[in-house]
Amino acid sequence: MDSAKHAGDAAVAVSKAYGIETMFTLSGGHVFPLYDGAVHEDMRILDVRHEQSAVFAAEATARLTRRPGLAVLTAGPGITNGVSGVATAHFNGSPVVVLGGRAPRARWGSGALQEMDHPPLFETITKLAFTAGSAESIGQDVESAFRTAIAPHRGPVFLDFYMDDLFSPAPAHRVETLTPSPLEPDTDRLAEIARLIAEAERPVLVLGSDVWMERAEEAARDFAEEWRLPVIPNGQGRGLLPAGHDLLVTRARGTAFGQADLVIVAGAPLDFRLGYGWFGGKDGAPLAKVVHIADAPSQLATHVGTAASAAGDLSLTFWGLSAACATAKVDPGRYAPWLARLAETAAAAIAGDAPLLAAEADPIHPMRIYGELAKVLADDAVVIGDGGDFVSYAGKYVEPARPGCWLDPGPYGCLGTGLGYAIAARLARPSSQVVLLLGDGAAGFSLMDVDSLVRHRLPVVMICGNNGIWGLEKHPMQMLYGYDVAAELQPQCRYDQVVTALGGGGELVTSPDEIGPALQRAFDSGVPYLVNIATDPAIAYPRNTTGI
Template sequence: MDSAKHAGDVAVAVSRAFGVDVMFTLSGGHVFPLYDGAVHENMRILDVRHEQSAVFAAEATARLTRKPGLAVLTAGPGVTNGVSGVATAHFNGSPVVVMGGRAPLSRWGSGALQELDHPPLLEPITKRSFTAASAESVAQDVATAFRTALAPHRGPVFLDFYMDHLFAQAPEPPAEALTPQDAGADGSREPDSDALAHIARLLAEAERPVLVLGSDVWMDRAEQAAREFAEEYRLPVILNGQGRGILPSGHELLVTRARGTAFGQADLVIVAGAPLDFRLGYGWFGGKEGTPLARVVHLVDAPSQIATHIQPAGAAAGDLTLVFRGLATACAAAGVSPKRYAPWLTRLAEAAAAARAGDAELLASAADPIHPMRIYGELNKVLADDAVVIGDGGDFVSYAGKYVEPERPGCWLDPGPYGCLGTGLGYAIAARLARPSSQVVLLLGDGAAGFSLMDVDTLVRHDLPVVMICGNNGMWGLEKHPMQLLYGYDVAAELRQGTRYDQVVTALGGGGELVTSPDEIGPALRRAFDSGVPYLVNVVTDPAIAYPRNTTGV
């Protein structure tokens, strides 16, 4: 690199070294040198219509590719508009670097345009939030940001640059800034062998174990080791988050559809790569039909992730591939026998099969108004094994979580435990770039559509075909039905049923259609996949149907 290049060139060159191919952004003058650097480094610039979509796209890139994502936000409102995306990355453990512009140091304190001290705002939801000290420090600061984001437990890092520093000349980055280091290369991610031996003894004593595989199993590249461990010891498996697809639909050990029975009657639950949060009943399992509470084992990618609100019966932290392989060795030494679990596995497999059989009628429902489950019955007929399915919504997307079972890992995206609506268009943009030959399907509630549908313009401008399906029941279903139950009335929960979200998409240059008859869902989906453009199938569904759920997540 020519030593006369500016700091924006240096920042992009270091980002390139860490595997970044795309910069997600919304144009702003404070960050022009980063754009100039992207042009010089032949990095793709993908500009969106709202900064939240830029951060969501960077986060989805990280989750799909397991490489860092990069979002660049201009100063002030550019940064604050991206905060929900950063928070989502924080809760999902996604390695995202968000670079922000900043008013010039030479004018700091005098009321420059969009002058705001961003790092204190981002500090609670990032692994680190800081300002580059000078043009000369940019290379090391950017390298530090990426290394911090990538080190388990992964997460977002925010780094902003004074505008005058970013335009200034900067020295060529040193070699160490251009050489990513593998986290754990020093052996720090080796799991404790005594902890694994203890967990193996718990398995030897158990009669009704369940193995839960969550997002960090995928993010830590441990999906193969996890599957091999489950298959070797014949453990019933429930998949969570991006763990979905580690066992394909129909696998004999996959009992996600018997989740209630499994969690209610288990005597040992091993949760790997997922927090013991509301989605997993906060770690309280068993206790149903006269059984005692289950012992809980927590397997995580870093010690900081071990649950503290309960006392696990066992825990291990480290490279999750090493955790599963070490646990398999420890189980062999402890005399764990897969035959011990056979009656339990049979019971759960039968319960899962019964649940699927019970679903068949509604998945093929001819009810008019349309039952939401009919949409998923039709969608499952046309999904390819490598399809990326994205959920952005409440009740409508909850059905997808139950009835869409990915065939491969890394093919499912939802907002995660933060539950932020509006992720969908950013996620879809990233998915189309990351998986150019795969189907990309975005499932939208009509409420969620209101947050980011304008970014269909981004899909159109950048020629990114995506199939969007909107479940249009004319309400905020997650709020309306509970309010009716609690108070006998509801407020602030109504939308207009039949709103032509499809016409919004066509006005922006895509395609779409309104579906009001159940028999038209399948043909409309086929037209959408065949269209080769961003296409929204707007399905008017029965507003009386509410997704059944309880407060524990079990």
């Protein structure tokens, strides 16, 4: 059409051109024209019970589909409720566009309902935060938002509209180019990295979330397999090499990072999850040389010295690096004993865990839950973690069989992502199992959105590790002070009854031999179902202080 009924039509038409299939929202009058536009464009509208869940669902959609996600938030508190979701998208590099309402231009400055200048709130956690210039420019402004969100390095964009502009007539906008041109890596830098690999005796390759988000999983796996590099995945890099792969040495992580002489980190920041980029130095080993590979120059580490770095499209980078390794005459036989040693260490760790994965302890050891879950998880299951100690066990013991099947909050560590992520996962993977792992603390942030799962007929299996405490806080406080405060929750709280009251199913499990049958009932139920498992509050996930 040459002209839109109102600017909401133009905004939604552009969104649809960028692959948006679902608008996540919580109803508000400031954004009614966007809903009307979605109806005209036959775009699904999925409404939730808290705006944070709308943004988390949009973010998970982006991370699972590798296309942009869209959240629509009404003015004022609707938008401020979404800030943590936008911050999470920022730290995860997720291409999310958040469209917001705004008090009318004609009343601006006179104290209209929910009048607030939103973009300044988002300036530090978005690639771009701005207000549409006019009704006529809204189509172009929305395109600018999407184009910015998907350009390397991906990330969230916030755009709000004056209410009277959004209700006004506006011209249709034709979208010309959807895909940004790939950034070519510097071949000299790739040659330097290849030289370091050729000289190494104990190399490790870390594959992070951006490898998945960049659709570089095939190139990364081919590179690792061709040059026989031991691999440790990070974030959504999990599953890039499937469970059981002979190069996957996740369970030898401490030895690998502590004794490596070269660590190549691709598609992940050198943050606390990777010891801030400091590797080696364990048991007399010297510090390792570090190579950082990113999808954009802005993502290369500046807080720690690196031996080499490269930025560019990650598929092109892995292909180019493989060619450079051939030129440098890299010999995998040089570090084959290192790979064998790591594989042996990983196998020993796995064998050592077997008793706890089948533990008959009462109260229940959290590891027993993961032992039972492994028996019923399909290869294409999407596993979502939202919690502290309980989900830390998942990070260690749930090894995805395929890429794109793991979601956690990422480095921002925001609790409450779970229900929004579960909503998105069920839409993105309609035929796969969707499993949400909840700590009992995290459950308190978003469990009301089970109502959204029920209303929209989205079956999800939820497993709550219920130890009745804030485990990440209670145990450290006890260690530091000999006491703890503000760390208690209600023991065996019936979160399952919350789910059944909202129209789903659930049950409380207090005995280890009940876990397996309860999980099977959950998967067979065809409804949102919460298995509420009482775990031992004395068990703390074993952590170190190095980040590695």
